[in-house]
Amino acid sequence: GAVVSQHPSWVICKSGTSVKIECRSLDFQATTMFWYRQFPKQSLMLMATSNEGSKATYEQGVEKDKFLINHASLTLSTLTVTSAHPEDSSFYICSARDAGSGDTGELFFGEGSRLTVL
Amino acid sequence: AQSVAQPEDQVNVAEGNPLTVKCTYSVSGNPYLFWYVQYPNRGLQFLLKYITGDNLVKGSYGFEAEFNKSQTSFHLKKPSALVSDSALYFCALYNFNKFYFGSGTKLNVKP
Numbered sequence: 129g130a131v132v133s134q135h136p137s138w139v140i141c142k143s144g145t146s147v148k149i150e151c152r153s154l155d156f157q158a159t160t161m162f163w164y165r166q167f168p169k170q171s172l173m174l175m176a177t178s179n180e181g182s183k184a185t186y187e188q189g190v191e192k193d194k195f196l197i198n199h200a201s202l203t204l205s206t207l208t209v210t211s212a213h214p215e216d217s218s219f220y221i222c223s224a225r226d227a228g229s230g231d232t233g234e235l236f237f238g239e240g241s242r243l244t245v246l
Numbered sequence: 247a248q249s250v251a252q253p254e255d256q257v258n259v260a261e262g263n264p265l266t267v268k269c270t271y272s273v274s275g276n277p278y279l280f281w282y283v284q285y286p287n288r289g290l291q292f293l294l295k296y297i298t299g300d301n302l303v304k305g306s307y308g309f310e311a312e313f314n315k316s317q318t319s320f321h322l323k324k325p326s327a328l329v330s331d332s333a334l335y336f337c338a339l340y341n342f343n344k345f346y347f348g349s350g351t352k353l354n355v356k357p
Contacts (some may be wrong), residue, residue: 171350177344211330219287221290234295239288
């Protein structure tokens with residue numbers, strides 16, 4: 129199946145710093161990528177939909193200036209957590225669909241990034 | 247409104263016994279339904295999907311799911327559980343360019 133690579137897997141940072149997480153589709157093109165946040169023992173919360181070449185669409189309650197999303201190419205989307213604080217500590221997961229799969233294609237997920245803000 | 251419900255937070259089953267993880271959905275229009283599995287500190291892995299056609303869908307690792315339109319259900323099943331099947335399972339619904347995930351069900355398979 130298709131592979132989505134997410135990096136870094138783990139990151140620890142000091143409060144007030146910014147952290148960038150990369151999401152790459154390795155063997156397919158993804159016009160749309162999705163960023164999720166998962167709290168312990170909870171389901172995935174959709175944060176935003178990343179569209180190649182245009183602005184991301186954020187879900188209600190997600191701060192656009194806090195979570196910057198850039199989708200510069202058909203294989204790369206980045207999430208930057210700006211001025212991170214301990215409450216931003218979480219597991220962030222990206223996912224993508226093959227651009228050629230239409231409405232019936234499944235999502236392929238990255239391995240997730242565990243962010244810990246001290 | 248679109249939604250997915252997984253009524254069980256946890257399912258316990260003995261190795262070798264059949265397992266069922268329940269999922270019900272609500273959608274306007276035809277449902278596209280998916281099952282994913284998540285191991286600790288990992289992303290989600292695709293198991294199977296229902297788009298149209300045969301109500302019994304077969305997927306990875308011996309899993310299958312039965313689509314039941316009248317009961318709006320899409321339960322995940324496996325005839326004989328393995329200890330390695332222990333993980334978190336998510337049912338998902340796709341509609342209007344969004345995926346809606348259930349709350350997840352933790353499957354515990356005991357030797």
